[in-house]
Amino acid sequence: MFDKAGCLRHLAGASIMELSPTEARHxxxxxxxxxxxxxxxxxxxxxxxxxxxxxxxxxxxYSSMFFLPALSANLIWLxxxxxxxxxxxxxxxRTFRAGEDLKKVxxxxxxxxxxxxxxxxxxxxxxxxxxxxxxxxYPALVLGLTYGLIGVFFLRGFVWLAAAVSLGSLLSFFxxxxxxxxxxxxxxxxxxxxxxxxxRRL
Numbered sequence: 512m513f514d515k516a517g518c519l520r521h522l523a524g525a526s527i528m529e530l531s532p533t534e535a536r537h538x539x540x541x542x543x544x545x546x547x548x549x550x551x552x553x554x555x556x557x558x559x560x561x562x563x564x565x566x567x568x569x570x571x572x573y574s575s576m577f578f579l580p581a582l583s584a585n586l587i588w589l590x591x592x593x594x595x596x597x598x599x600x601x602x603x604x605r606t607f608r609a610g611e612d613l614k615k616v617x618x619x620x621x622x623x624x625x626x627x628x629x630x631x632x633x634x635x636x637x638x639x640x641x642x643x644x645x646x647x648x649y650p651a652l653v654l655g656l657t658y659g660l661i662g663v664f665f666l667r668g669f670v671w672l673a674a675a676v677s678l679g680s681l682l683s684f685f686x687x688x689x690x691x692x693x694x695x696x697x698x699x700x701x702x703x704x705x706x707x708x709x710x711r712r713l
Contacts, residue, residue: 552713554666558620559711560602562672566703568595573696576647620661627657644688651680651699668710675702 572591576584603621631653635641641649655677662670679698687694 551666555668555710555713557602558666558669559707559709561599562703562707562710564598564602565595566700566707568592569700569703570696571700573647573692573700577690577692577696620665623660623664624657627653627660644684644691647691647695648680648684651676651695654699655680668706672702672706675706 568591572588575582575587579587631650635646635649655673657673658669658676659673662668662673676699679702680695683691683694683698
């Protein structure tokens with residue numbers, strides 16, 4: 512947490528009592544901007560852990576579908592999603608030691624993921640039957656939608672991640688369908704990993 516009084520003295524070069532009302536308002540605005548930027552960067556760094564975790568899950572899951580087609584895709588994703596959720600819980604337990612403002616942002620982001628996940632499961636059910644390629648690309652498109660929403664409302668860097676996942680998946684579906692699982696592993700999982708590593712460096 513920032514010491515606003517201390518920051519005001521640093522910004523104005525004087526004690527708070529020596530500041531004019533206009534100078535005080537300007538200094539407070541600068542402190543609020545610094546606080547907001549600090550929380551935003553911290554949210555990016557926390558998001559990085561989730562992105563790297565799920566990027567690995569995607570790489571392994573979709574690559575397994577391509578290289579090990581004899582295995583049940585449902586079994587593969589049941590195991591990997593279980594591991595991913597367990598890892599996410601551990602990351603979340605660490606995250607909730609953060610400040611109240613950061614907690615509110617992270618709770619809203621988790622709520623977006625929960626709502627979109629329920630939407631995806633519901634639409635998958637009602638759109639049956641689907642052929643294999645549609646079934647494979649649909650989660651990637653929904654993930655792109657989710658990251659787009661997070662980018663618009665919370666953390667703008669997610670817009671680029673949404674574009675990479677969505678465009679890569681669509682191009683693979685229309686032009687590289689025989690290699691679709693492998694392409695989604697690269698475009699989807701790879702984008703999550705690269706995005707996570709970038710956010711971790713912020």
